Amino acid sequence: MKIATYNINGMNARLPVLLRWLAETKPDVVCLQELKAPQEKFPEKELLDAGYNAIWHGQKSWNGVAILTNGKVIRQVRNELPGDENDDQSRYIEAIVDQKRIGCLYLPNGNPAPGPKFDYKLRWFERLKAHAAYLLAEELPVILAGDFNVIPTEMDAYKPERWLKDALFLPETRAAFQELMDQGWTDALRKLHPDETIYTFWDYFRNAYGRNAGLRIDHFLLSPSISGSLIASGVDSQVRGWEKTSDHAPVWIELKDDSL
DNA sequence: ATGACTTTTTGTAAAAGA
Numbered sequence: 001m002k003i004a005t006y007n008i009n010g011m012n013a014r015l016p017v018l019l020r021w022l023a024e025t026k027p028d029v030v031c032l033q034e035l036k037a038p039q040e041k042f043p044e045k046e047l048l049d050a051g052y053n054a055i056w057h058g059q060k061s062w063n064g065v066a067i068l069t070n071g072k073v074i075r076q077v078r079n080e081l082p083g084d085e086n087d088d089q090s091r092y093i094e095a096i097v098d099q100k101r102i103g104c105l106y107l108p109n110g111n112p113a114p115g116p117k118f119d120y121k122l123r124w125f126e127r128l129k130a131h132a133a134y135l136l137a138e139e140l141p142v143i144l145a146g147d148f149n150v151i152p153t154e155m156d157a158y159k160p161e162r163w164l165k166d167a168l169f170l171p172e173t174r175a176a177f178q179e180l181m182d183q184g185w186t187d188a189l190r191k192l193h194p195d196e197t198i199y200t201f202w203d204y205f206r207n208a209y210g211r212n213a214g215l216r217i218d219h220f221l222l223s224p225s226i227s228g229s230l231i232a233s234g235v236d237s238q239v240r241g242w243e244k245t246s247d248h249a250p251v252w253i254e255l256k257d258d259s260l
Numbered sequence: 261a262t263g264a265c266t267t268t269t270t271g272t273a274a275a276a277g278a
Contacts, residue, residue, distance in 0.1 A: 009277085010267055034277085036268060061268050062276070109278060149278075162261075168278060203278070204265035215278075247266080247277080 001098065001255045003029040004236075005145040005218055007106070007201075007248035011035040011064065015043055017245050019050055025236060027252060028070045029097055031104035031145045032056075034246075035064025035090075042066070055079075059090035065104050065146070067095050077101070083127035091124070100226065101135060105146035110167030118167050121149070125176040132221075133183055141226030144185070147248065148219045150177045152187070155197070156216035168217060186227040188220035188253045193233070200235055201248045209240050218251045229256040 004027040008014045011032070022030070030052070035042065039058035047054050047068060056066035057079040067074060074095045081092035091106040105128065110121030135142045151169040154160040163169035181187065189198055199214025208214065222230060232254035240249040 013267065034267095109276085111276095111278065163278090166278070201278075203263090205262090206264060208265095217278080244266095 001029070001257055002027045002252055003031075003102070003143060003145065003220075003255065004250045004252040005031040005033070005104070005147075005220065006250040007033040007147040007218060007246060009034050009036070009246040009248065011037045011066075012041065012043060013244070014246055015046060017239065017242055019046065020242070021236065021239050021250060022050055022052065025250070025252070026070065028072060029102060030068040031102065032066040032068065033064075033104070033106035033147045034062075035059075035066060036062060037064055055093060055095060057090040057093050063090045063106060065090060065093045065106055067093055067097070067102060067104050069097055072097050081105070081124070081127050082131055084123070087124075096140065099140060101138060101140045101142045103131075103135065103142065103144045103146075105144060105148070107146070107148045107150065109149045110173065113165070113167040113170055118170075121167060122172060122176060125173075125180070129176070129180050129183070132180055132185070136183060136223055142223035143226065144221040145219070147217060148177065149217055150174065150219070151215055151217060152177055152190075152219075156199075158199070158213045158215070163215075168215070181221070184224050185221040186224075186230070188222050188227075188230055188233045189216070189235075189251065191227070191230065191233070198235060199237070200251050202240055204247050218248060220251065220253050222253075226255065230254075231256050
């Protein structure tokens with residue numbers, strides 16, 4: 001079973017790229033972030049024609065998340081992160097697919113830091129940690145996938161010294177991510193590629209992709225009950241080189257099919 | 261170090277992204 005996460009940076013602007021990537025790589029489940037489209041502007045029909053069911057939580061202009069499946073039944077569990085009823089940003093959606101619970105998240109960027117946006121990021125992180133702890137106690141195996149807007153270590157930025165004061169790499173951000181990981185989650189990309197340079201985002205500026213000046217900020221977290229099923233993981237970085245593409249590339253994992 | 265792109269909008273300049 002192949003599961004992917006992709007910050008699409010504009011669902012409708014990116015639809016041709018998305019459909020080409022789906023046709024070429026045929027993931028079973030896809031978590032999308034940054035739809036940048038309201039609920040009613042989601043291209044449901046085009047995806048159905050491509051063989052994908054979808055649930056989504058849109059928002060005008062910004063944010064927006066979705067989960068797609070290649071014909072599999074999706075049971076939506078929630079479409080927002082618990083813990084703040086005044087938070088109206090569409091950054092979380094969760095579903096059960098194939099006896100697995102899948103949380104698709106778009107953690108706030110947090111820049112400029114310090115400031116209210118960074119405060120919101122840290123508050124959102126606290127809510128995520130609380131919900132992640134709750135999920136670990138649930139019956140089904142859990143996968144948390146998405147754009148975490150966290151550079152976990154110096155390995156994950158092409159020039160980490162330039163990111164020291166950035167909300168993606170500040171000590172508070174890295175500490176929050178580490179506290180989440182310490183609940184028992186497995187970083188699926190790092191687990192199988194401990195020493196590799198892995199990037200999932202390249203700025204549109206200054207030919208960042210051509211120079212491989214990237215960041216690793218999109219992540220897959222696996223609960224203990226499913227981490228043993230991980231057999232492969234990677235980044236479809238070639239998609240970042242396509243025309244009219246997102247500044248992120250799709251990230252994927254392959255799980256051993258335990259339903260045999 | 262910055263913001264050289266790119267997207268969105270009761271749009272045409274400003275905000276956001278990372």
